[in-house]
Amino acid sequence: MKNRVIDHPVLDSIDEQKTISFTYDGKEYKGLPHESIAAALLANGIRTLRKHEESGTPRGIYCNIGHCFECRVTVNGQQGVRACLTRVSEGMNVASGEKLLTSVKDWRPEND
Amino acid sequence: MTDILIIGAGPAGLSAAITIAEHGLNVHVIDEYMDAGGRLLGQLYEEPNGNWWNGIKESNKLAEKASNLGVKISLNTSVNNIEKIDDKWVVYTDTNTYSTSHLLLATGAAEEPFPIPGWTLPGVMSVGAAQVMTNVQRVKPGERGVIIGVNVLSSAIAMELNLAKIDVATIALPKINQITEESGNPENVLNSLLHVAHMAPSAFVKFGSKLMKNDFMKKLGITFFPKGGVKMWGIPIQLRKAVIEIYGEERVEGVKMATISPTGEVIPGTEENISADFVCIAGGLYPLAELAAVAGCPFHLIEELGGYVPLHNNRMETTLDGLYVAGNITGIEGAKVAISQGVTAGLSIVHNSGKQKLDQEIAASIQAIEKTREEAYIQFHPDVKEGKKKLQQYWEAHKSSKQLVQS
Ligand SMILES: Cc1cc2nc3c(=O)[nH]c(=O)nc-3n(C[C@H](O)[C@H](O)[C@H](O)COP(=O)(O)OP(=O)(O)OC[C@H]3O[C@@H](n4cnc5c(N)ncnc54)[C@H](O)[C@@H]3O)c2cc1C
Ligand code: FES
Numbered sequence: 001m002k003n004r005v006i007d008h009p010v011l012d013s014i015d016e017q018k019t020i021s022f023t024y025d026g027k028e029y030k031g032l033p034h035e036s037i038a039a040a041l042l043a044n045g046i047r048t049l050r051k052h053e054e055s056g057t058p059r060g061i062y063c064n065i066g067h068c069f070e071c072r073v074t075v076n077g078q079q080g081v082r083a084c085l086t087r088v089s090e091g092m093n094v095a096s097g098e099k100l101l102t103s104v105k106d107w108r109p110e111n112d
Numbered sequence: 113m114t115d116i117l118i119i120g121a122g123p124a125g126l127s128a129a130i131t132i133a134e135h136g137l138n139v140h141v142i143d144e145y146m147d148a149g150g151r152l153l154g155q156l157y158e159e160p161n162g163n164w165w166n167g168i169k170e171s172n173k174l175a176e177k178a179s180n181l182g183v184k185i186s187l188n189t190s191v192n193n194i195e196k197i198d199d200k201w202v203v204y205t206d207t208n209t210y211s212t213s214h215l216l217l218a219t220g221a222a223e224e225p226f227p228i229p230g231w232t233l234p235g236v237m238s239v240g241a242a243q244v245m246t247n248v249q250r251v252k253p254g255e256r257g258v259i260i261g262v263n264v265l266s267s268a269i270a271m272e273l274n275l276a277k278i279d280v281a282t283i284a285l286p287k288i289n290q291i292t293e294e295s296g297n298p299e300n301v302l303n304s305l306l307h308v309a310h311m312a313p314s315a316f317v318k319f320g321s322k323l324m325k326n327d328f329m330k331k332l333g334i335t336f337f338p339k340g341g342v343k344m345w346g347i348p349i350q351l352r353k354a355v356i357e358i359y360g361e362e363r364v365e366g367v368k369m370a371t372i373s374p375t376g377e378v379i380p381g382t383e384e385n386i387s388a389d390f391v392c393i394a395g396g397l398y399p400l401a402e403l404a405a406v407a408g409c410p411f412h413l414i415e416e417l418g419g420y421v422p423l424h425n426n427r428m429e430t431t432l433d434g435l436y437v438a439g440n441i442t443g444i445e446g447a448k449v450a451i452s453q454g455v456t457a458g459l460s461i462v463h464n465s466g467k468q469k470l471d472q473e474i475a476a477s478i479q480a481i482e483k484t485r486e487e488a489y490i491q492f493h494p495d496v497k498e499g500k501k502k503l504q505q506y507w508e509a510h511k512s513s514k515q516l517v518q519s
Contacts, residue, residue: 005276014250063240
């Protein structure tokens with residue numbers, strides 16, 4: 001758990017005994033019950049939460065407080081959930097967003 | 113039905129809720145985050161008296177006090193629209209629709225980004241994101257970071273990262289462009305930095321830095337941008353170097369920095385790479401006021417308050433009936449000011465709902481805001497009082513124009 005700040009000179013230390021299991025893109029990971037999906041993934045070394053719908057470039061968290069919508073993932077089948085605002089829970093099934101199969105249509109007239 | 117609705121469970125919203133509940137009215141607070149406390153949750157610093165301001169403890173205290181008074185707090189609930197229908201404010205969330213005669217917007221602030229090449233790579237985040245990861249989620253944003261943007265918030269958060277033993281390689285300016293014109297100019301930044309110098313003293317002593325407050329200021333002032341940067345909490349602050357690019361294939365691998373002239377121009381041939389696994393962008397804060405905008409509040413751009421603020425008076429009333437604002441939505445300041453503004457907003461709401469005459473209490477609470485402001489430890493904008501004066505003038509102008517129409 002080297003990615004976690006367990007002991008802190010000012011804040012209380014956190015309990016890392018009670019873990020929960022969740023999956024991300026089909027693989028199982030352990031998280032702590034207090035943390036967000038984004039935090040649990042980062043603690044497991046995962047920074048990429050989705051691929052840009054059109055360009056396919058990788059994206060992770062940006063604001064971590066719900067403002068930027070960069071961290072959206074699919075949780076138990078529900079799309080567009082913000083990973084930074086949602087707590088992980090036992091058995092949760094998280095999937096990253098992928099590049100769309102066909103390009104987003106350009107609606108400009110010359111592209112008809 | 114709830115008598116009063118509050119959007120935002122940060123220090124402003126919670127303290128308003130407490131005040132209202134103490135006067136016997138029903139209050140419901142809505143917030144989209146997982147925990148109550150807003151941005152207060154992530155705050156951690158040592159006050160001049162040696163006590164630590166621990167945002168998690170302060171948030172829990174406020175939330176507990178509110179709950180004990182019977183305040184209902186709905187977390188994980190995003191508000192996506194508000195509108196006035198007949199004489200009620202209707203609040204649409206992702207789960208429910210609520211209506212109320214008195215609605216308080218305490219939605220806080222958002223962070224401004226600098227769009228720098230490479231800023232969409234995983235590992236690039238706002239400086240506030242790193243704060244929440246480290247202090248609230250207790251996960252390291254990475255092993256070694258670079259902070260782009262030298263200001264009050266980035267200096268405070270650099271120290272917090274340091275406390276959690278996360279290495280900050282450097283704090284540097286962004287390369288100057290239209291957007292970063294202010295924050296990419298060393299002289300502007302130097303001037304604004306003098307306002308954080310007071311935050312240094314006991315932290316310096318504690319973490320063994322040789323630099324004391326006065327030396328820090330002297331270094332900044334007398335030697336005028338030393339080439340190697342100055343150190344704060346052991347972290348080099350670069351005022352003569354700017355980040356021109358964030359590089360990496362699938363994730364951040366580092367940043368490219370270059371030496372800049374005193375006016376911020378990049379000196380060709382001076383580029384160097386600094387490796388890092390995370391990069392924080394610190395563009396500053398602005399009031400998060402979208403909901404006031406959709407409600408139809410008039411806005412004014414007041415730089416001293418951090419951007420566009422909804423027009424309101426010192427009783428925290430907007431120009432729209434039954435709509436109130438408190439906290440960072442009224443201008444960027446620290447949590448203690450937000451708390452005292454929440455009290456005023458709460459009193460105004462109780463007063464206006466006709467239950468009790470509270471003019472004296474309101475006047476006293478307005479004075480309390482000013483006192484808190486004067487004693488504030490963190491000041492995001494040195495001229496905030498000037499900003500508040502401008503706002504007051506806009507309010508007077510608005511009022512007299514309305515009277516003209518009516519007469
Ligand atoms: C990232 C960040 C870091 C900060 N760090 C510091 C710091 O270290 N020190 C300091 O003194 N000040 C800091 N501030 C300033 C800080 O905002 C104030 O100190 C204080 O927290 C403001 O209180 P508030 O109640 O006005 O707003 P906040 O504390 O920001 O609370 C606003 C609340 O409203 C909720 N909200 C917003 N919009 C919606 C919506 N549409 N639906 C539902 N809920 C919503 C948010 O989830 C949040 O909980 C920071 C601000 C930001 C944005
Ligand atoms: S990281 Fe910005 S919304 Fe989640």
